[in-house]
Amino acid sequence: MNSTYFKATIREITYSWGKFISIVLIILLGSLLYVGIRATGPDLDNSADRYFAQQNLGNLNVTSTLGLTKKDLNLVKSDDNVQTAEASHMVTIKKSQNQVVQVYSYSKAAKLNKLKVVSGHLPTMNNQIVLDSKAKSDGYRLGQTYTLPKTDGLKSKSFKIVGFVNSPLFVSSTDRGTTNVGSGEVDYFAYTPEQAFDQKAFATIAVRFDNTADLTAGTSAYNQRVNHDQEQLESKLKARPTQRRTELTGTALSKINRQLAKLQKQAKQLQAVPAQYQSATTKAAAKKLTAGITELQEARKELQQTPRAIYMYNDRTANVGYQDYFDESKSIAAIAVIFPGFFLFIAVLITFTTISRMIEKNRREIGLMRALGYTKGFISMKYVIYSVLAGVLGSIAGGILGTMTLPKFIFSMLSNNNLTQYHGVIPWAFIVEAVIAGLVATLGSAAVVLIINLREKPTELMRERAPKAGKRILMERIKPLWNRMNFNQKVSYRNLFRYKTRMIMTIVGIAGCTGLMLAGFGIRDSVNDLIPDQFNQVQHYQGIVTLSDANKQIDDKNIKSQKSAMVQSITVSPTKGTKRNATVTMVAPKSSADFEQYVSLKNSKTNQNEKLTNSGVIITEKLATDMNAKKGTILSTKLGNKLFKVRVAAVTKNYAGHYMYLTSKYFNKVSSTKYSANSRLLKLKSVSTGDRQQTSRNLLKQSGVLNVTYPRYAGSALGTVGLSSVVLIFIALSAALGLVVLYNLTNVNISERMRELSTIKVLGFYDNEVTAYVARENVVLTLAGIVFGWFIGLVLHHFIMIKAQTGAILFPLTVHYPGYIWSAVLTACFSLAVGVITHYKLKNINMLDSLSSQE
Structure with missing residues (x-):
């Protein structure tokens, strides 16, 4: 009999394939999107973590405004949590009018921040160099001679290109960070053997901690562990800023003091000679001694004013493109909870309705079996099997398809980074959630309806439910409308509300x-x-010209108007709380007059226009969110190697990019760097591709013009x-x-x-x-x-x-x-x-x- 009843269950499916398949498809689609999208975030994180592990990316980079020494390296290595620490050299060079390159030292023995060869091979001789794979777009090829201008820190200026590489320090495939050299943006990087450098100090120390291997990069657990290790390392190097200044100035000061004492002794001996006995030669020697003493005193004063070294500790979030990658992963993960969740909710809702009505339709069969003496459990088995088959088939098939397709497809679309190998993980938790949701939709609905129906007497179940009585509907009370409807229309509307x-x-x-x-x-x-x-509502200028001389005038027939401003890429971080850094474009117009014609500064909350004042900076809305900043918040900023703090005066609406706006007077007030209007904001008469390119060519021919960019089109x-x-x-x-x-x-x-x-x-x-x-x-x-x-x-x-x-x-x-x-x-x-x-x-x-x- 059990066999017969099972056959009846299968017959229920085969006699209504359309209904069964539609239930399976609804659950499948819901599970596919839910599992696929929810698995994308973890898969992106896992792929990045695998890449960073393969290239042995450091957890932290230590830098200093006065350079680093072997003493710093030994102190870092002596920290209990440090597994590996490696020091390296680096110079930033303006190679040409339009190119800024950062050259790093390469060591074959290095274990951290390993390069990934795209073509060619790594350098084996001091005259060899490998370039960023991005440099290929500038026309560089293997075997070419690569020439740099004479640079302090490098022994040679001519190298042979032997390879193109990617570095885990640069996750982005397009952005290479900022600098205070040239246009303010690094175009690409290069690596040459450390023997090619003649720097006494190191530029950076890469650090790998020994307690982060079990944590996935980008997760809160990983970030918390690194923050804890960083704090311990900072305390280890606490005395170094003062010591480093002494190391640099101590020897020179001792030498100056010795020379000064000698000259002062000679000056006293000359002064002891009566004036009437001093010859012209003696007077000239005294004058020369006085000048020498003054010069040495000024040199001593300058050395004594050398600031303490500032030691900076940058975790992986400072790596170009690193945070953007994980931000995108997190945004997809956030969407994965909302969109697929709602999608699955609709699928569950419709499936619930379908299953419950199917059972309701079979009331007569259920009543007949009850009358024949079958137990409630036995009667329920048919619908349980039907529901479980539909729910499990749909959710598992959807979960598998979602896991195999969507994450990999989305990863392949992330073409703006250097991560090329996809490493997925089986999202068992999400698949289980999808199966549970599928069973709630099918088995849950069957259980609810069966419980209700099986409470009724067999005689009641074997009768059709009495149809609902017809009622007057609201539309009938609207006589002009109701009277104009024909009979069929009236029946349809009554059925709808019935x-x-x-x-x-x-x-x-x-x-x-x-x-x-x-x-x-x-x-x-x-x-x-x-x-x-961004460029219609916020930024109204089309181009930015970077100049070597702030007083330089530029001209072109396609320029409608121009505005002198200081435009620099800076690093901003909060003074307390999260350690996250942000790369920000700082814009400080020479004059605030008519600045609104170039940039609209509208308050993000009131939508009212804001004015630049000498009491603070205006930052963009997303930057304020990331820094947890509001009016009155103090932010730390870094321009080159100079650090200063600014007060937030207002938050402005902005869509793309982080920006900070301030007056020239406020810049001079907070920064030790003197204000210089190194750029011009351009409004063009014609923005067609041909006219823009011609304007760039004309401007670059003019002396003092370093670079011309068009932000909207880049x-x-x-x-x-x-x-x-x-x-x-x-x-x-x-x-x-x-x-x-x-x-x-x-x-x-x-x-x-x-x-x-x-x-x-x-x-x-x-x-x-x-x-x-x-x-x-x-x-x-x-x-x-x-x-x-x-x-x-x-x-x-x-x-x-x-x-x-x-x-x-x-x-x-x-x-x-x-x-x-x-x-x-x-x-x-x-x-x-x-x-x-x-x-x-x-x-x-x-x-x-x-x-x-x-x-």
């Missing part, structure tokens, strides 16, 4: 899918609007590629879910109303009229679902974009009208396609079987 649960579930199902699609289109719009909004590498790839997945899967949901709901609707539809066919309705009878209700429900779905989509979009903000990006919360149109059109098309399928199903209704007595 079965409120069915109506609400259908609207919610359609609205959920429409909302998911609109949110997807909205994400696309926000990503695409990022650059236009802003394609803003960490949004991964997010853009997610958008396509969202839209495609939301559309697929929409189609399956509509088919499922319509299928359930028809199966529930088989007797009603058979009745109207018996009454003489043609096939087209029967289809219209059902389709009219579907049209109303679809339209209501679309409108409600727009509201859901807007809320979902805003929530997602706020969570998706990464690095220096603050997305505009915009959804353009094509998104509304396409989400509505796709939903309508799916509804139409389902309507066509429904038409053929209705044509094949057997009126006699449907109207036969159920008693």
Whole structure:
């Protein structure tokens, strides 16, 4: 009998393949997106961690404004938590008018920060050099002679290019950091053997701790461990800033003091000679001695004013592109909780409805078996097996597909970094969550309905439930509208409101899918609007010219207007709290007059215009969020090797990049570096590619012009590629879910109303009229679902974009009208396609079987 009942279960599936497959597909789509997107963040983190482990990236870099010595290196190595510490040299060189290169020392014995060879090989001789793989775009090739200007710190200026490499110190494939040399931005890096350097001091000490190997890079646990180790190392080197100044000035001061004492002794001896006995030669010697004494005193004073060395400790977040990569990973992980979660919720909701109505339809069979003496557990087995099969098949298949496809696809789209090897992990926790959700949808709904039905008496179960009585609806009270409707329209509207649960579930199902699609289109719009909004609403200048002389005048017929300003890349960090650093563009106009024509400084909260004052700086909104800053907050800034602190006067709206705006007077007030308007902000008459390039050529021919850039047209590498790839997945899967949901709901609707539809066919309705009878209700429900779905989509979009903000990006919360149109059109098309399928199903209704007595 058990075998017979099991066959009946299989027959239930085979007789309604469409219903079973639709349930499996809904669960599959929900699980696919949920597991796939949620696994993406951990997979991105794991891929990065594997890469950093392979290249043995250091946990910390120690630098000093007065350089580092072997004494520093030995002290670092003596720290209990330090596994490895290696010192290296580095020089920053302006190679040409448009190129700044940082040359690092390379040692074959080095264990940390290993280079990854892209082509060629690593240097083996002192006259060999390897270049950043990014330098290939500048025309450099293997075997070429690489010439540098004569530079302090390097023994030679001519090298042979033997390879192109990537460095784990530079995760970004485009950005190489900032400097106070040339244009302020490093174009690429290079490595040559340490024997090619003649520097007495080291530029940096790379540190690897021995207690971080078991922690994944980028996680809070890893960051906390490094912070703790860093604090211990700082205390170890606490005395070094003063000692380092003494090391540099002590010998020189002793020498000056000896020379000064000697000259002063000679001066006293001359002064002891009476004036009448002093010859012209003696007087000249006395004058020379006085000048020498003055010169030595000034030299001594200058040495005594040498500041204490500032020791800086930069963790991996200071590596160019490192934080942006993990920010993007975290934004995808944040979206993974919202979008796929809502997606899965819709799938669970619709599946719950389908399963519960299937059991409700089989009331007569359940009642008959109860009357024959079968236990409640035995009767339930059929529906338990059906539900478990659908839930497990859908969730496991979706989980496996999601794990195998989405994370790898999104990783492949992250083309703005040097991580090329994908290393995924099996997301068992997310797969289990998807299976649980699938079973809640299928087995949970079956259990709820079975518990309710099995409480009833067999005689009650073997009878059909009495249909709901018709009621007057609100529309009937609107006489002008109701009286203009024909009979079929009135029947349709009464049916809609008669079965409120069915109506609400259908609207919610359609609205959920429409909302998911609109949110997807909205994400696309926000990503695409990022650059236009930044340069239309915030920054109104098109170009920046970097000058060697602040007083240099430039001119070109395509320049509409220009503004003198100091434009420098600086590093900003909070004075307390998180140790996170941010690379910020500092803009200090020579004059604040008409600055609003170049940059709109609108308060991020009040949207009112802010003015530059001499009492503080204005920072951009995302920078304020990252630094946990507000009006009155003190921030630490680093310009080259100079450190100073600034007070936040206001926060301004901004979409792309971190910026800090201040007056020239406030800069001179807080910084030891003298203000210099080294740049010009340009507004151009024509911004076409040809005119921009011609303007650049003309300006670069003028003496004193170091560089010409057009920020708007160089802003394609803003960490949004991964997010853009997610958008396509969202839209495609939301559309697929929409189609399956509509088919499922319509299928359930028809199966529930088989007797009603058979009745109207018996009454003489043609096939087209029967289809219209059902389709009219579907049209109303679809339209209501679309409108409600727009509201859901807007809320979902805003929530997602706020969570998706990464690095220096603050997305505009915009959804353009094509998104509304396409989400509505796709939903309508799916509804139409389902309507066509429904038409053929209705044509094949057997009126006699449907109207036969159920008693």
